[in-house]
Amino acid sequence: MSEVNIKYLAEKLGLATSTVSRALNDSYEISQSTKDRVAELAKALNYQPNPFARSLRQQKSKTIAVIIPERINNYFSQVIDGIEEITQKFGYHLLVYSTHENVDTERKIISYLLNGRVDAIVMSVSSQTKNIDHLETVYTKGVPIIFFDRICKEIPTTKFITNDYENGYKATSLLIEKGCKKIYFLLLSMEISIGKERLRGYLDAMKESSLPFDESWVIQCSQKEEENISLISGYLYGIDRPDGIVASVEKLAIATYYAAKETKLQMPKDFKMVSFSNMRIAGLLQPSLTTISQPALKLGMECAQLLMKKLNKPNQPPLEDKIIVLPSQISLRESTGK
Amino acid sequence: MSEVNIKYLAEKLGLATSTVSRALNDSYEISQSTKDRVAELAKALNYQPNPFARSLRQQKSKTIAVIIPERINNYFSQVIDGIEEITQKFGYHLLVYSTHENVDTERKIISYLLNGRVDAIVMSVSSQTKNIDHLETVYTKGVPIIFFDRICKEIPTTKFITNDYENGYKATSLLIEKGCKKIYFLLLSMEISIGKERLRGYLDAMKESSLPFDESWVIQCSQKEEENISLISGYLYGIDRPDGIVASVEKLAIATYYAAKETKLQMPKDFKMVSFSNMRIAGLLQPSLTTISQPALKLGMECAQLLMKKLNKPNQPPLEDKIIVLPSQISLRESTGK
């Protein structure tokens, strides 16, 4: 690799490397004529500064890590699109990692990032995450971190979420309004923050209604699609089956569709369903699915904007310890009846 | 940042930095006892080598760039999952970029990567890509590059695709078999390699049949969802509308569903459709969609395996100039009739 580096440029121009460096960085102490000469040659030779040398010296990488629980999920893809849209304008690069909802993987990934490889982290924690030592380490090491969607409240930094409590409440109220008497709530795990908020909304709506309620109606699902389908089918086969379902995440709604196929039950006749989901094609399902969808792209952009400000403006204070709530949107479709 | 670096370790241990470095890298010229001492302290202080210093010295980054045309697409997400699954075992990191099907963006991204930032590139070219100077530069600079799905034949390197020609043929034959007389082919752009192959399959199947055919039945769609829907609706409204559709990519199948809704036509009664797609929930659509799905995860894994071999084994030759074909799977569903 016949690398063209700053030393080579300096030789060709009869200047010192320091001068070339300053010229390229548009330093005020270099004359315009010299800057022009340097810029010209640099362009002619297509000079690209070595990112590692620069990062090493400046102690910053112009790289941001994005950690998500799963890739095959439109919601996360949209968030990343939003982040990229902003960060690329500032010349940042995105390292993207998936934990596959596994805390050990999450831990390992975090440990790779504590050596300065990234200037900041944007993440949604895995549904299994209970012990948060690794997240605390990120914080104490001073690496800026922003949580979104599945946040970790204990870490004093900025978090972005949607109004999950409110929408859990709304979703449940909608089913009640539509005449459901026995409403189940499907959630992925007790540990994930959004699940908890959505669940709270559900619980409060149930409590405020005059409907019966039993704790066993909150169904803990697993990561395995197959297991979930048979679990849900099991409930649907029962003589005292639910006539309303709130799915706290998209994949559980899908599992419910399969369970409905298996049990030959029909929505919205036999039971109704609302799900939190960012599927583009919710309207094309059989029956079409009533969804509560999050402003994913916008959320990603806001995360990134905050970070860019923090990283690129001088004398920025640490990220504020607060929760920013963006509103979700509810789309009524056939799965909840006319 | 009170960084614990190799110099600090060396001081604490009364050793030279070179010795510590060698000990950590398990060099044969260091005694076991010293190695143990070093390892112990390193662990105790949670020492993490600085990636930039290492990359600068070794001229390799342990980072791979993945460039895709769009993020909100299960196929690409699965491919990346496959790549990550392999590369993370080797300690590699993934920089992920989306071109949003835009060549200028693609060019810009590539230009950021030619300074050693990544050890290799895995990419699927944008549908607009016609001029391939930027890809040639990658090749001449000696950065290993692998193409998948939307490949660039002109660059002599390894490419991974699925048997697109064959499946274009099969999809068309299936519709013919089901009694379709007027079969349209929807494609995103003439420039993308896979579109061309699938189209060839369609054309040959049409030619070999005794059915009529007109060039105008090959429909060029755009990137804009709305435009595509009204374009397709336009064809479906016509008195001489198609009774069979082959969608070369998932998003066009979805647009067709919306167009069907708009025109109140029903599949499979009024027309039948097959689409290339990796949607998990094709079976839940109304009607369920007959798909040809690609082995995305496997493809990602194979790309990565090849790269890991090339990058981690000594004296590897350049990536062979060949095309590796993985078989797709066809899933018959309601959209093509019983």
Next chain:
DNA sequence: ACAATCAGTGCAATCGATTTCGTGAATTGT
């Protein structure tokens, strides 16, 4: 006219890890 200021540039240290080369001590061979 002479000190003070300043614009424009070069020298050398620096970031942190790797690596070439060299050195002293211990071991082996004859």
Next chain:
DNA sequence: ACAATTCACGAAATCGATTGCACTGATTGT
């Protein structure tokens, strides 16, 4: 007993860009 290896480690160069400090010649102030 003395030369020849081998072992274990240290000193210093290196990767490429940035930056604190020093230096030169020219300009300004009084």
